[in-house]
Amino acid sequence: xxxxxxxxxxxxxxxxxxxxxxxxxxxxxxxxxxxxxxxxxxxxxxxxxxxxxxxxxxxxxxxxxxxxxxxxxxxxxxxxxxxxxxxxxxxxxxxxxxxxxxxxxxxxxxxxxxxxxxxxxxxxxxxxxxxxxxxxxxxxxxxxxxxxxxxxxxxxxxxxxxxxxxxxxxxxxxxxxxxxxxxxxxxxxxxxxxxxxxxxxxxxxxxxxxxxxxxxxxxxxxxxxxxxxxxxxxxxxxxxxxxxxxxxxxxxxxx
Amino acid sequence: xxxxxxxxxxxxxxxxxxxxxxxxxxxxxxxxxxxxxxxxxxxxxxxxxxxxxxxxxxxxxxxxxxx
Numbered sequence: 001x002x003x004x005x006x007x008x009x010x011x012x013x014x015x016x017x018x019x020x021x022x023x024x025x026x027x028x029x030x031x032x033x034x035x036x037x038x039x040x041x042x043x044x045x046x047x048x049x050x051x052x053x054x055x056x057x058x059x060x061x062x063x064x065x066x067x068x069x070x071x072x073x074x075x076x077x078x079x080x081x082x083x084x085x086x087x088x089x090x091x092x093x094x095x096x097x098x099x100x101x102x103x104x105x106x107x108x109x110x111x112x113x114x115x116x117x118x119x120x121x122x123x124x125x126x127x128x129x130x131x132x133x134x135x136x137x138x139x140x141x142x143x144x145x146x147x148x149x150x151x152x153x154x155x156x157x158x159x160x161x162x163x164x165x166x167x168x169x170x171x172x173x174x175x176x177x178x179x180x181x182x183x184x185x186x187x188x189x190x191x192x193x194x195x196x197x198x199x200x201x202x203x204x205x206x207x208x209x210x211x212x213x214x215x216x217x218x219x220x221x222x223x224x225x226x227x228x229x230x231x232x233x234x235x236x237x238x239x240x241x242x243x244x245x246x247x248x249x250x251x252x253x254x255x
Numbered sequence: 256x257x258x259x260x261x262x263x264x265x266x267x268x269x270x271x272x273x274x275x276x277x278x279x280x281x282x283x284x285x286x287x288x289x290x291x292x293x294x295x296x297x298x299x300x301x302x303x304x305x306x307x308x309x310x311x312x313x314x315x316x317x318x319x320x321x322x
Contacts, residue, residue, distance in 0.1 A: 026320075041318070041320065044316055045288060045317045047315055054286070056287055056318050085316055088299070205322030
């Protein structure tokens with residue numbers, strides 16, 4: 001069971017809703033993934049084309065908790081505004097704090113992320129900051145009262161997988177709130193690896209939306225996250241330098 | 256009446272008196288749409304009673320796909 005603030009989830013996969021080939025594939029991928037948390041962005045409407053379809057209208061909103069992000073914000077002030085706009089929809093009180101500090105790497109600005117999280121906690125949001133894999137920053141965010149911390153595996157949309165498992169394991173080890181590995185996941189093995197490290201969940205988008213077959217990849221990610229979690233709970237064997245035989249060495253009929 | 260909507264100056268018929276009327280005007284009243292009126296975010300309950308004035312700055316935003 002994944003607990004974030006007052007929410008409880010059976011699925012440990014948080015799924016993004018951007019960049020799918022079309023709404024039908026997206027809906028099927030979302031269904032197959034088993035996710036209970038969907039991320040969204042907040043953007044200006046095109047008022048001259050009100051008939052423009054919106055994916056949100058195709059969803060049974062009772063089945064999902066919505067996790068809007070503050071993507072597009074470069075400062076804490078902008079992030080707080082976007083979060084308040086999202087909350088005014090009346091559909092959600094969770095927010096993924098995402099304050100990008102560099103357009104090339106899309107890495108988060110740590111200071112602005114911290115400041116935005118502090119402000120949004122005061123406003124009563126359930127706050128999930130997207131952060132780098134900095135161990136002390138993760139600790140500071142937890143100390144503020146953030147409900148989950150979401151360190152990136154590697155740059156957003158890069159599909160590079162986990163580039164600093166050591167830092168992520170330090171973050172996981174010290175945390176008393178859920179750690180969701182967010183961004184950079186490319187393959188099911190990346191997602192399984194994150195869960196084997198002891199992460200509480202994985203947030204991904206491009207790895208599914210950009211796959212040749214997004215529906216099949218959504219299922220692969222669901223299974224990988226479940227397998228990785230089970231493996232973590234089961235406890236892996238220690239790594240040894242030399243072999244140890246699996247078959248008994250006694251009672252052999254050859255001398 | 257001239258309003259600044261999502262950054263564009265637009266001429267709106269005078270029969271549009273409230274935020275709710277404005278959403279009706281754009282056929283958005285059934286949609287998930289969030290309104291910011293002169294830099295103030297409006298809860299949905301305030302759409303009916305908020306009167307529009309010439310020059311008001313309106314932001315109409317919604318949820319789109321994102322990660």
